[in-house]
Each structure stands twice: as C-alpha cells, then as structure tokens.
Amino acid sequence: MRVFNGSHLTLPASSQQVALHAHQKNAVWRIVQSDNTLLAHVVGAGKTYTMVAAGIELKRLGLATKPMFVVPNHMLAQFSSELLTLYPTANILVAGKDDFEASRRARLFSRIATGTWDAVIVTHSSFEKIPVSLNTRRDFIARQIDEIETAIREERADRGTRLVKELERVKKRLSAKLEGLSAEQKKDNTLTFEELGIDRLFIDEAHKFKNLFYVTKMTRVAGLPQTASERAFDLFLKVQHIQERNKGAGVVFATGTPISNTMAEMFTMQRYLQMNTLRRNSLQHFDSWAGTFGEAVTSMELSPDGSGYRLQSRFARFVNVPELMQQYRQVADVQTAEMLKLPVPKLDQGRPITVSAPSTPELKRFVDQLVKRTEKIKSGRVDPRDDNMLKITTEGRKAALDMRLVLPHVRDNPDSKTNYAVEKIHQIWLDSASTKGAQLVFCDLSTPQPGSRWFSVYDDVRAKLIARDIPANEIAFMQDATDDASKASLFHSVREGKVRVLLGSTAKMGEGTNVQKRLVALHHLDAPWRPADIEQREGRIIRQGNQNEYVKIFRYVTEGSFDAYMWQTLETKCRFIAQVMTGDATVRRAEDVDSAALTYAEVKAIASGNPLVIEKATIDAEVMRLTRLKRQHAESLYQMRSPVMRHARWLEFSFSPATRRCAVCFECSVGMYPSSAVGSAKSRSRFAERE
Structure with missing residues (x-):
C-alpha cells in the first residue's frame, strides 16, 4: 500500500502562526497526488485545516481553478474563520442562507461563475439548491431503470417470483419518485452546477x-x-x-465516521470515490459487491421489546477482507486515535463508567404491554398507521429514559437513571469548582418544554440541579442557541467556565461543538442509534485543547428495559467499523468479534440486571478475543512457513543424487520449484551436467 509523506510541503501564503501536524501534511500530499480521497480521520484530528491546505495548494499548483467546500449548516462561520486563519490573504466567497433565497440566487451563481475564487464555501442545505442539468438527471434515472429491468429478467429466468414482484415495485417507485429525488421544487431556472466552473469538490462530514x-x-x-x-x-x-471533468478525479470527502450505521455504507463511499475501480472489477452493483465481500449471518438476537430472543438474518460478516481493505484504502486516508496519539485527556478508569438503575413495576408492566402490542402487529390485527414497531421501539426507549415520558401520571422514581445522573452531575460540579470544570449531558429522546404541561427530561434535570444550589445561569440548553451568533456566545461561556452544565442532543451538540477546554465529564442519558453518534458525542471531550489530564464518561442504563437492546444494536454495528478504521488486513474474515465492542457488550449485560450475565459476557468476550488471536497467529505461521517449506523442498530436490541422475527434467521439477526459482529446463540440465 502506497504511503504518502508530505514533510517537504512548505505551503506558501499560509500563516506562520499555524503549524500543521505530520499526518495533516501527509494527507495534503495524498490529496494532491491522488484522484479522490476520503479523509477518515478521528474526530478532533484537524480535518478542516487539511482540506483547506489541500484546496489552496491545488490552486497554487494549477491543478484546480475553483474549489468548492461544502460544510454542515452550523459550521459555515467556523469553517470560514479557520480558512482565513490558515490563509489570511485568500480570496474566498462564503455563501450563507440568505444568499440562496430565490430573489438573490441568480446573482450569487453569477458571482461564483465569474469570480476567480480561491475557495467557494457553502452549506449542505444550500449546496442542494444548486441545480444539476435536466439531461444529467434523466440519464441517471434511465440507467437505474435499466439495471432494475436486467435484475427482473435474471430473476424471471431463475423463477424468483417474490423477488420479481419486489423489483417491479421498486421500478414503479423509481418511475414515480426518482424524479422527485432531484429536488425539482427547490431549484429554479438559474445557472446549473455544470456552468459554475467548479472543478474540485471538498465535502465535510460526508x-x-x-x-x-x-x-x-x-x-x-x-x-x-x-x-x-x-x-x-x-x-x-x-x-x-x-x-468526468477531471478524468475520474477531483473529489475529497472528510468524516471522522465514514461508516456511521451499517457496513454497507462502505459500498456507498466507494460508489462516490471509486466508481471506475468498481466498474473495472464488475462490482458497481451492490449484489455483486456483497457477493464478493459479504455474507448474511443468521443468529439469535435479543428482541426489541427485551422479552426474548429471535432468529435474524443480518449482513454482518465480511469475507476477502484483505482484498476489500486494499481496494478501500486506495482512497481512504485512515487515522485513528491510536495511530495519531494526539494530546487528548485519558479516561478515568480507562473506559466509560456504566451506571445501572433498577427496573420498576411500572416499567415491567409497560414492557409487557409493548410485547402484547407487538403480537397484535405481527398477527396483522392492527393498522400500521395506528401502531407499528417504530412507535413501539420509540416508546420503549422513552420508558427506559423516564417513565413520565410515556405515562405522565407516574410519580418520580428516586432510583431512576435521570436522578442518578443528577447526583453525578452535582457531585462533579462540586469537585471541579476550583477549575470551573464543565460537563456535557446528552439526551436525544426529550426536548426542553418551558412552560408546557408535558414532561421534559431537560427541564426536570435543570430544576433538580438548581434545587441542589447550582446557579441557574451556569446551566444551559443547546437548543436555546438558534443562530451562529448565539452558539458562538454559548460556546465561549462554556470555555470560560461561566456555563458549567450544558445539555443537548447529538444533532445539536455533536459535530462542531468545540467547548472542550474545561470539560471534566460527559453523560449519556440515553443510547443513540448509531456508533457514529457515540463517536461524535465522546469526541467533544476526548479532544485536543482539553486542559484536564483525566476526564469521565458516564453511560446510564435501566435494567429490564430497551436499553439492553439499544446497546446490543450499537455493539453489532461497531464491530466491522472498528476493524475498517484500524486497517487490520491480516484476517480474511471479519467475524462477529472486536475488542472495541466489549464496552458495549458490558453495558448490554449490566442492563439485563443479572450479575451472572455480566460475568458470562466478560468471559465470553475474553474467550472470543483469545480465539481470534490464536486463529490469526496460526494463519500467520502458515503464511510464513509455506514459502520456507517450498524452498526447502526445491533445495532438497535440486541437490539430491536422483536429481543429478535424471538431469533435472522439467516434468520431474513441476510443483517443486518456487516460482522465482523455476527457470528453463535447459538451464537446470546444464546445472546437473556440471555436477
């Protein structure tokens, strides 16, 4: 695998006050030298400076004329500021939300098309409002319908009646809806993307x-x-x-979580960045790709309602991993925390701390009701518009957080996990008073409801913290910061220790929340759906610029609730993701095991409320780890011994009396010589004659 060394880069016109790390310069050189690049750098590794330096360097070298940077909506001001920090003299165009209003859009597109910009910066939502030509969209739709018709013909030949019906439905949806995917209603008659002169594309948080x-x-x-x-x-x-404009090149993706939810997202990243490679290997269709690199695994899983186990077929195993990694790493520049060893704080106790709250009779009765509702849904006795599994799962998750979210008349449980969290938050607030330590509290299943009769975990936690003598002005909700100016002011207050407890959701307080300076603790009141959300949450505190040597992360679970299922889901999803990010290509199969998943397994076991289950999970995890190490060791020994034995046999054959007597005819030597040593039959005969 090619290694890129950018230590020679001087980056003319960049600020002398900013020094890029070695991994950032290496990534810049990779972008300059490669067709397309995926900056799969861990959260907090400085992807913004890397993209900016690469874009300006491409412009300086004449390899780009007008690069465009597409950033999350809330990151526009911060990204622009960091670009000018690194390149103070850069000529940039920053297009905000107001610039994309219908009355001003034509003028903006004209400025982009006619200006000689070093960088054009737009947000994700605004980027979507730049139209693509109608012909481009029609051609794409036609190709997709052709692919489906081919699949239908193949299935009919194999008499696959069920799949034919499903593919016919997909084709019908394509014909009716795929035109709508192009967001026609959001685009008006202006210059198209093809006419703006953009020749390099940088996508942040891809x-x-x-x-x-x-x-x-x-x-x-x-x-x-x-x-x-x-x-x-x-x-x-x-x-x-x-x-097409750059002969297959010109695109850079940046994300700390390139695979955020399912393993199949690797295929999506390859479609964006390696479509030519996929076509050369006849892997541009998902089923071909999955048939080459994946297997469907059937196993017992905890049911969503937590009442038992079920058999589930899941795309959760990869085969031919070295070949997949070799292909994927041609574009992916992977940098994990272990690789970079960035100056970030260490976790107290070496891992997140799990706090388990006991179940209640009300919760058990509620879960039993969910089980009955599930049975009705499975039997078809309920209209999906009235009740469905998504609704049941959401209510089960809310009940695990606080029963009052689903049954407002229930009394406050002093042993609920939210009350346990309040105790922890208050104690840490007291312990870190001398340094004005700050804390983040993540909660996705509730929102602030000031003045409302509906129960809110946010308002409940805030009221209880104030009752414990924490000043109200030191507690804030991320949802109250509705624009860039108010967010910047709130972040400043947290960094200065004026706001010491900040509550928010993953969407509001995840990526782009740089308040790590005084953070001493982070609390997960609930479990999100995606491993990427855990990465984004914990990336707020385990980050460069945190002045604390040790920090704490708490994960709160309720026994006998949906928490067990949620953490199991995270465990399932994180296994292959961790292996991809570490670049482990020594194993041919990505099995259902990974060390990064052990903490999730522990949380799942603790949530079950059975100490024996916890002990079993720990032992099983250790056995799995040791079994995997043994298998890898045996495979490595075989790979090393095989060429040694092959050469030994060749030497024994070459110098034996029998070989000299028969003049080493080619027929005798077939299979005995290593490929590098097998010459012509005449040369081996001359060797024998000399002997």
Whole structure:
C-alpha cells in the first residue's frame, strides 16, 4: 500500500502562526497526488485545516481553478474563520442562507461563475439548491431503470417470483419518485452546477450523504440501508460531473465516521470515490459487491421489546477482507486515535463508567404491554398507521429514559437513571469548582418544554440541579442557541467556565461543538442509534485543547428495559467499523468479534440486571478475543512457513543424487520449484551436467 509523506510541503501564503501536524501534511500530499480521497480521520484530528491546505495548494499548483467546500449548516462561520486563519490573504466567497433565497440566487451563481475564487464555501442545505442539468438527471434515472429491468429478467429466468414482484415495485417507485429525488421544487431556472466552473469538490462530514439509492435483490436481510435521500442523490450527480471533468478525479470527502450505521455504507463511499475501480472489477452493483465481500449471518438476537430472543438474518460478516481493505484504502486516508496519539485527556478508569438503575413495576408492566402490542402487529390485527414497531421501539426507549415520558401520571422514581445522573452531575460540579470544570449531558429522546404541561427530561434535570444550589445561569440548553451568533456566545461561556452544565442532543451538540477546554465529564442519558453518534458525542471531550489530564464518561442504563437492546444494536454495528478504521488486513474474515465492542457488550449485560450475565459476557468476550488471536497467529505461521517449506523442498530436490541422475527434467521439477526459482529446463540440465 502506497504511503504518502508530505514533510517537504512548505505551503506558501499560509500563516506562520499555524503549524500543521505530520499526518495533516501527509494527507495534503495524498490529496494532491491522488484522484479522490476520503479523509477518515478521528474526530478532533484537524480535518478542516487539511482540506483547506489541500484546496489552496491545488490552486497554487494549477491543478484546480475553483474549489468548492461544502460544510454542515452550523459550521459555515467556523469553517470560514479557520480558512482565513490558515490563509489570511485568500480570496474566498462564503455563501450563507440568505444568499440562496430565490430573489438573490441568480446573482450569487453569477458571482461564483465569474469570480476567480480561491475557495467557494457553502452549506449542505444550500449546496442542494444548486441545480444539476435536466439531461444529467434523466440519464441517471434511465440507467437505474435499466439495471432494475436486467435484475427482473435474471430473476424471471431463475423463477424468483417474490423477488420479481419486489423489483417491479421498486421500478414503479423509481418511475414515480426518482424524479422527485432531484429536488425539482427547490431549484429554479438559474445557472446549473455544470456552468459554475467548479472543478474540485471538498465535502465535510460526508457521512451525512450516506443514504444513496442502490438496487438490490437482498430485500429481506437486516443491516442494509433501505432508504434513499435526495441530498445523497444530488451529491452523487455532482460528484460524477466533477470526476468526468477531471478524468475520474477531483473529489475529497472528510468524516471522522465514514461508516456511521451499517457496513454497507462502505459500498456507498466507494460508489462516490471509486466508481471506475468498481466498474473495472464488475462490482458497481451492490449484489455483486456483497457477493464478493459479504455474507448474511443468521443468529439469535435479543428482541426489541427485551422479552426474548429471535432468529435474524443480518449482513454482518465480511469475507476477502484483505482484498476489500486494499481496494478501500486506495482512497481512504485512515487515522485513528491510536495511530495519531494526539494530546487528548485519558479516561478515568480507562473506559466509560456504566451506571445501572433498577427496573420498576411500572416499567415491567409497560414492557409487557409493548410485547402484547407487538403480537397484535405481527398477527396483522392492527393498522400500521395506528401502531407499528417504530412507535413501539420509540416508546420503549422513552420508558427506559423516564417513565413520565410515556405515562405522565407516574410519580418520580428516586432510583431512576435521570436522578442518578443528577447526583453525578452535582457531585462533579462540586469537585471541579476550583477549575470551573464543565460537563456535557446528552439526551436525544426529550426536548426542553418551558412552560408546557408535558414532561421534559431537560427541564426536570435543570430544576433538580438548581434545587441542589447550582446557579441557574451556569446551566444551559443547546437548543436555546438558534443562530451562529448565539452558539458562538454559548460556546465561549462554556470555555470560560461561566456555563458549567450544558445539555443537548447529538444533532445539536455533536459535530462542531468545540467547548472542550474545561470539560471534566460527559453523560449519556440515553443510547443513540448509531456508533457514529457515540463517536461524535465522546469526541467533544476526548479532544485536543482539553486542559484536564483525566476526564469521565458516564453511560446510564435501566435494567429490564430497551436499553439492553439499544446497546446490543450499537455493539453489532461497531464491530466491522472498528476493524475498517484500524486497517487490520491480516484476517480474511471479519467475524462477529472486536475488542472495541466489549464496552458495549458490558453495558448490554449490566442492563439485563443479572450479575451472572455480566460475568458470562466478560468471559465470553475474553474467550472470543483469545480465539481470534490464536486463529490469526496460526494463519500467520502458515503464511510464513509455506514459502520456507517450498524452498526447502526445491533445495532438497535440486541437490539430491536422483536429481543429478535424471538431469533435472522439467516434468520431474513441476510443483517443486518456487516460482522465482523455476527457470528453463535447459538451464537446470546444464546445472546437473556440471555436477
């Protein structure tokens, strides 16, 4: 695998006050030298400076004329500020939300097209409003329908009646809806993307574009994304245009979580950045790719209601991993925390601390009701519009957080996990008073409801903290910061120790929340759906610039609740993701084991409330780890011994009396010589004659 060394880069015109790390310069050189690049750097590794330096360097070298940077909506001001910090004299165009209003859009597009910009910066939502030509969209839709018709013909030949019906439905939806994916209603008659002169595209937080449409016959296998977003479709068309303009090159993706939810997202990243490679290997269709690199695994899983186990087929195992890694790492510049060894704080106790709260009779009765509702749904006795598994799962998760979210009349339970969290937050607030230590509290299943009769975990936690003598002005909700100015002011207050407890959701307080300076603790009141959300949450505190040597992360679970299922889901999803990010290509199969998943397994076991289950989970994890190490060791020994034995046999054959007597005829030597040592039969005969 090629290694890129950018230590020679001087980056003319960049500020002398900013010194890039070695991994950042290496990544810049990789972008300059490669066609397309995926900056899969851990959260907090400085991807912004890397992209900016690469874009300006490409412009300086004449390899780009007008690069465009596409950033999350809330990151526009921060990204622009950091660009000018690194390149104070850069000529940039920053297009905000107001610039994309219908009355001003034509003028903005004219400025982009006619200006000689070093960088054009837009947000994700604004980027979608830049139209792609109608012909481009029609061609793409026609190709997708052709692929489905081919799949239908193949299934009819194999008499696959069920799959034919499902593919026919997909084709019908394509004909009716795929035109709508291009967001026609959001675009007006102005210059198209192709006419703006953009020749390089940098996409920050690229995992937000993972729901890219694809055709598959694997419709009943869990673990595969089944949704298609118009945002991803729009980006895919623009990426294809940039690559056609640059002979397959010109696109850079940046994300700390390139695989955020399912393993199949690796295929999506390859479609964006390696479509030519996929076509050369006949892997551009998902089923071909999955048949080469994946297997559907059937195993027992805890049911969502926590009442028992079920058999589930899931796309959760990869085969031919070295070949997949070799292909993927041609574009992916992977940098994990272990690789970089960045100056970040260490975790107290070496891992997140799990706090388990006991179940209650009300919770048990509620879960039993959910089980009964599930049975009705399975039997078809309920209209999906009235009740469905998504609704049951959401209510089960809320009940695990606080029963009052689903049954407002229930009394406050002093042993609930929210009350346990209040105790921890208050104690840490007292212990860190001398340094004005700050804390983040993440909660996705509730929102602030000031003045409302509906129960809110946010308002409840805030009221209880104030009752424990924490000043109200030191507690803030991220949801109250509604614009860039108020967010900047709030972040400043947290960094200065004026706000010491900040509550928010992953969406509001995840990526872009740089308040790490005084953070001493982080609290997960609930478990999100995606491992990427855990990465983004914990990346707020385990980050460069935190002045504390040790920090604490708490994960709160309720026994006998949906918490066990949620942490199991995270465990399932994180296994292969961790292996991809570490670049482990010594194993041919990515099995259902990974050391990074052990903490999730521990949380799942603790949530069950059975100490024996906890002990069993620990022992099972250790056995799995040792078994995997043994298998890898045996395979490595075989790979090392095989060429040694082959050469030994060749030497023994070459110098034996029998070999000299028969003059080493070619027929005798076939299979005995290593490939590097097998010469012509005449040369071996001359050797024997000399003997």
